[in-house]
Amino acid sequence: MTSRINLTFLGTGDSVPTDRRNHPGILLDFDGEHILFDCGEGTQRQFRKAHINPSSVTRIFISHWHGDHILGLPGLLQTLSLTGHQKTLKIYGPKNSKLYLYRMLESFAFVDKFLIELVEVTKPGIVVDEKDFRIEAEMMEHGTPCLAYKFIKKGHRRIDKNKLSKYKIKEGKHLANLKEGKDITYDGKKYKAKDLIYEDEDVSVSIVMDTKFNNKIIPFVKESDVLIIECTFGNDLVEKAIDHKHMTSKQVGEISKKAKVKKTYLTHISSRYETNLNQILDEVKKVFKNVELAKELGSIDV
Ligand SMILES: [Zn+2]
Ligand SMILES: [Zn+2]
Structure with a gap:
């Protein structure tokens, strides 16, 4: 019996939360590991809504230190501390993560710092290498150090x-x-x-959060079974996407197609498209068919 990868979209919105979407957060469940990618404000409440215990988290991967991706950390760490979390919590993040985390922990009186082991990822490549899975990182371009991650279940x-x-x-x-x-x-x-x-083949899940389009994305996500990718702007706002260092739906479609990914899920959805979600979905579909909007609190097996 082979272990499955399960993904829960804890938050699919962008920097401004709405009544329908929380800030970014993705939980990957594999063989006893509960790996959280980004931890926007309110993420631990999203865990509860998804009927998952937030204290079950084993590792946290931060894409970058913009508020919408990390403001849920203090609350989650406090809960872990209060509930007597025993294991060391491993947190991975881009350059300067140690400074940011230290400053954040210094702002509160209640967090037990001894539980945390922080790994600053300053170059692309393998970040975690376990018997049954590995996690790789690649540098993105977003105006502040930012990482894309790839989880790979190893074939055996x-x-x-x-x-x-x-x-x-x-x-x-x-x-x-x-x-x-x-x-x-x-x-x-x-x-x-x-x-x-x-032979079981490798199964890979790539997570590309805030970035402008760059040449590293396609080789990094190549032939992913699942690609979860930010799609902050539609094709109507190309200039804005460039200014804010985000991607457009057309670029997301081209990445998915050129990288030959099997399935793409769009996330980091801007509230400006909430009443017209089909716009960005259809724009991606014009280039790449096998795409869906990540469903808030939705869960998928890979
Ligand atoms: Zn963001
Ligand atoms: Zn950002």
Whole structure:
């Protein structure tokens, strides 16, 4: 049985919250890890609305230190402290994160700082490398240090249990060679490894938050199973997108198409499109079909 990746969109709005959308926050659940990407104001309440305990968070990845992506941190850390969170909480963020986090913690009297281990990510590449998954980062362009992240569930060589029962091969130590891709002899018969094993492919989820379009995005998100990407402006506001260092729907469509991603979810939705959400969705669809708006408090399996 392979573990699934589950994503919950805790907040799909931008810098101004509305009655329908909270500030950015995405929870990725995989094999006991509850990984939070960005923590806008009100994120811990969004956890409650999604019926997930905020104290279950194991790691937090910050894209950048604009308020809409981090103002939920003090409240979440306070809750973790009050509920006796035992494990070290690992927080990852761009250059200057240590300074910002230190200043933030200094502003409050109640947070237990000993629970936090901060990793400042100052170059692109692998940030976390565990047995079953890794997380990579890439530098974005947003006027302040900003990171895109990619979660990769590692593919593994697995034994096909159905084949074992078909050939009446019992489980046991003799299967160790199979896991290494070697042929085996069982009960006097030879079996080829390729007939009894299969390879699980990598599964990747890319999260591209605030940035202007840049040449690093497409190679970074290439062939992602899921791309969650900011789509702050429609094609009617190209100049504004350039001024504010955000992307337009056309650019998001082109990134998705050129990178050959399987599915794209739009987030960081501006309140100006709330009464006409189809505008940005249709603009992306003109370039790339397999796209949806991230649903506030919605959850998907990858
Ligand atoms: Zn933002
Ligand atoms: Zn921003």
